[in-house]
Every structure is written in structure tokens, then in C-alpha cells.
Amino acid sequence: MESAMPRKITCLSCARTNRLPDDRPAAAARCGACGAALWQASPVDIDAETLAKAARVDEVPLLVDFWAPWCGPCRMMAPAFANAATDLHGRVRCAKVDTQAHPAAATAQGIRGIPTLIAFAGGRECGRQSGALPKEAITAFATRHLASTG
Numbered sequence: 126m127e128s129a130m131p132r133k134i135t136c137l138s139c140a141r142t143n144r145l146p147d148d149r150p151a152a153a154a155r156c157g158a159c160g161a162a163l164w165q166a167s168p169v170d171i172d173a174e175t176l177a178k179a180a181r182v183d184e185v186p187l188l189v190d191f192w193a194p195w196c197g198p199c200r201m202m203a204p205a206f207a208n209a210a211t212d213l214h215g216r217v218r219c220a221k222v223d224t225q226a227h228p229a230a231a232t233a234q235g236i237r238g239i240p241t242l243i244a245f246a247g248g249r250e251c252g253r254q255s256g257a258l259p260k261e262a263i264t265a266f267a268t269r270h271l272a273s274t275g
């Protein structure tokens with residue numbers, strides 16, 4: 126990946142495409158449209174449209190947790206995913222999709238069971254794992270599939 130080019134990144138709050146300047150820390154960048162932090166230290170809840178756009182457009186890695194409020198293992202994994210997001214801050218963005226509120230997102234990604242993690246990079250899926258995981262396993266999954274760039 127050319128580090129001289131600003132990387133495209135979708136604001137997870139308003140879905141506007143931004144460009145990450147390389148001369149400033151990515152973790153401090155804010156959306157030019159809504160002012161939200163483009164990298165947050167905790168997972169951001171997103172809908173089907175935002176997911177579809179970020180998965181296709183983003184030039185920074187994205188890790189998505191597909192879950193539902195009625196799913197016990199999903200709720201069990203939530204604190205681990207939040208901790209993993211803190212560990213991965215500045216390297217991998219972490220988002221959550223509530224498949225009950227946004228069933229179209231689950232359908233579009235062919236989700237068969239939850240919780241499911243999907244790693245997106247370079248406009249495509251590059252890894253998928255189902256079942257509740259501890260923080261270390263989530264971070265390892267993200268690192269294996271996504272965090273190859275500094």
C-alpha cells in the first residue's frame with residue numbers, strides 16, 4: 126500500500142467518505158462532514174448501508190461483530206470485543222451490526238449464526254469466524270487478517 130496516498134475511510138457515524146491524512150495520527154482524525162472521530166477506541170454501531178459502503182470503499186481495515194440483543198453468547202462477547210477495539214485502536218476499526226435491527230446487513234453478508242466476526246480490507250472480506258471469542262482471540266484474528274500494515 127502506498128503510504129503517500131491519503132487513504133479512503135468511511136465515517137461510521139454519517140457514512141460520508143473521508144480521506145485520512147498521512148501527516149497526522151490516524152487515530153485523531155475526524156469526519157469532515159459530522160465531526161465524529163473516524164477511529165474510536167470502542168466499537169461503533171452501524172447499519173446495513175454504512176457497512177456495505179465501508180466494506181467496499183475503505184482502505185483501512187475493518188472488523189465487524191454481527192450480534193443480536195437476544196443472543197447470550199453475543200452479549201458475553203461484547204466486553205471482549207470492546208477491549209479488543211481498544212487494543213486495535215489506530216490499526217483496525219471495529220464496528221458492530223445488530224442483526225435484529227439490521228437484518229439486511231446479515232443477509233447481505235450471508236450470516237448463518239451469531240456472533241460472527243468478519244474482517245474486511247481492500248474492498249473485500251478476508252476472514253470470518255463464528256462463535257464467542259475472548260479478547261485475545263479477537264485481537265489475534267484481526268491481526269492475522271488485517272493488521273499487516275503499520
Ligand SMILES: [Zn+2]
Pocket residue numbers: 136137138139140141156157158159160161
Ligand atoms: Zn461523519
